[in-house]
Amino acid sequence: MKTINLKEIMRPHLQGLAPYSSARDDFQGQAQVYLDANENPFDTGFNRYPDPHQHEIKERLSEIKSVSTENIFLGNGSDEAIDLLLRAFCEPGKDSIVILPPTYGMYKVSAKINNIEVKEVLLDENFDVDVDTILMAITPRTKLIFLCSPNNPTGNSLSPARIRNILDKFNGLVIVDEAYIDFIDGESLTSLLGEYQNLVVLQTLSKAWGMASLRLGMCLAHKEIIGLLNKIKPPYNISGPNQQQAKFAIDHSDQFMERVKAIKSQREWLTGKLQSLPMVERVFPSEANFLLVKTKNANAIYQYLTEQGIIVRNRSKEPGCENCLRITVGTKNENELLIKKLSDYERT
Numbered sequence: 230m231k232t233i234n235l236k237e238i239m240r241p242h243l244q245g246l247a248p249y250s251s252a253r254d255d256f257q258g259q260a261q262v263y264l265d266a267n268e269n270p271f272d273t274g275f276n277r278y279p280d281p282h283q284h285e286i287k288e289r290l291s292e293i294k295s296v297s298t299e300n301i302f303l304g305n306g307s308d309e310a311i312d313l314l315l316r317a318f319c320e321p322g323k324d325s326i327v328i329l330p331p332t333y334g335m336y337k338v339s340a341k342i343n344n345i346e347v348k349e350v351l352l353d354e355n356f357d358v359d360v361d362t363i364l365m366a367i368t369p370r371t372k373l374i375f376l377c378s379p380n381n382p383t384g385n386s387l388s389p390a391r392i393r394n395i396l397d398k399f400n401g402l403v404i405v406d407e408a409y410i411d412f413i414d415g416e417s418l419t420s421l422l423g424e425y426q427n428l429v430v431l432q433t434l435s436k437a438w439g440m441a442s443l444r445l446g447m448c449l450a451h452k453e454i455i456g457l458l459n460k461i462k463p464p465y466n467i468s469g470p471n472q473q474q475a476k477f478a479i480d481h482s483d484q485f486m487e488r489v490k491a492i493k494s495q496r497e498w499l500t501g502k503l504q505s506l507p508m509v510e511r512v513f514p515s516e517a518n519f520l521l522v523k524t525k526n527a528n529a530i531y532q533y534l535t536e537q538g539i540i541v542r543n544r545s546k547e548p549g550c551e552n553c554l555r556i557t558v559g560t561k562n563e564n565e566l567l568i569k570k571l572s573d574y575e576r577t
């Protein structure tokens with residue numbers, strides 16, 4: 230296993246931190262009377278604090294993901310995990326991260342909020358990782374490299390061999406955001422967790438599982454990294470209703486996976502239809518639940534679709550995405566309406 234000295238890369242002041250110990254940390258199990266947490270004794274269905282460590286969800290996820298519970302951290306969306314990773318490892322005003330535009334916007338925003346320098350290394354012409362340029366960009370103060378696979382907004386998966394190369398050569402953490410992993414035909418990089426202590430994989434219930442409103446993100450990593458995140462998280466970061474619904478979703482995974490199949494088949498249908506429209510120059514191959522579409526005039530098409538009540542994402546300002554719209558794959562009816570409106574636009 231490639232090991233790293235976590236003490237060397239974490240923020241020094243966190244080493245001796247005694248985390249907040251909640252009432253539910255001090256006592257676990259069943260009691261007759263709970264007078265320990267200053268809760269309201271009258272039953273509203275929500276009057277008790279939830280499990281701060283979300284044991285039941287982690288046990289279920291552990292089976293599905295083939296990752297031990299001690300390697301799972303749950304955040305209020307993966308956005309919380311992104312923020313906590315930055316706060317655990319990057320010293321404001323001193324440390325830096327590397328991101329690979331065009332990519333998910335929160336890595337940069339979260340880093341900026343935490344006053345952490347962001348080094349941008351563009352993805353190559355195939356929207357894949359440019360390993361040499363990344364290695365040139367890192368300095369001894371670079372703590373985290375954020376990779377997104379499949380990448381938002383381009384839709385392609387990054388080459389696993391190139392990711393391995395970075396894992397081998399970089400002694401900070403390589404965070405692979407797999408928010409869209411359940412839409413790909415290949416495998417998650419969680420299979421490499423046993424080989425690399427510096428690998429962190431992010432996943433979420435927001436996409437394939439259809440649970441964006443719940444806010445439940447997973448961070449899968451070496452137990453020392455998970456321990457550090459647990460130390461600095463707000464004690465009850467996953468609400469009780471969130472935990473209940475997440476358990477329900479995981480217990481009914483068949484239904485959710487059927488929907489993933491439907492979305493993947495709609496992705497293929499939509500790709501074909503979009504490609505046949507003269508206003509479309511290119512539909513980039515996607516392994517996610519959205520398509521990056523290069524058009525002749527993204528601003529005008531975006532404006533027209535908005536007027537028609539169809540909202541897509543204009544990504545034209547992102548590097549390498551000139552005149553590109555990012556279109557989420559909807560239901561059959563939604564996709565048909567989109568194509569109809571775009572065909573009408575062609576005729577006007």
Ligand SMILES: Cc1ncc(COP(=O)(O)O)c(C=O)c1O
Pocket residue numbers: 305306307308309333377381406408409432433434435441444445446
């Ligand atoms: C790549 C990527 N990561 C993370 C997220 C946020 O996920 P969550 O809803 O779990 O915070 C998104 C949301 O669009 C995303 O595209």
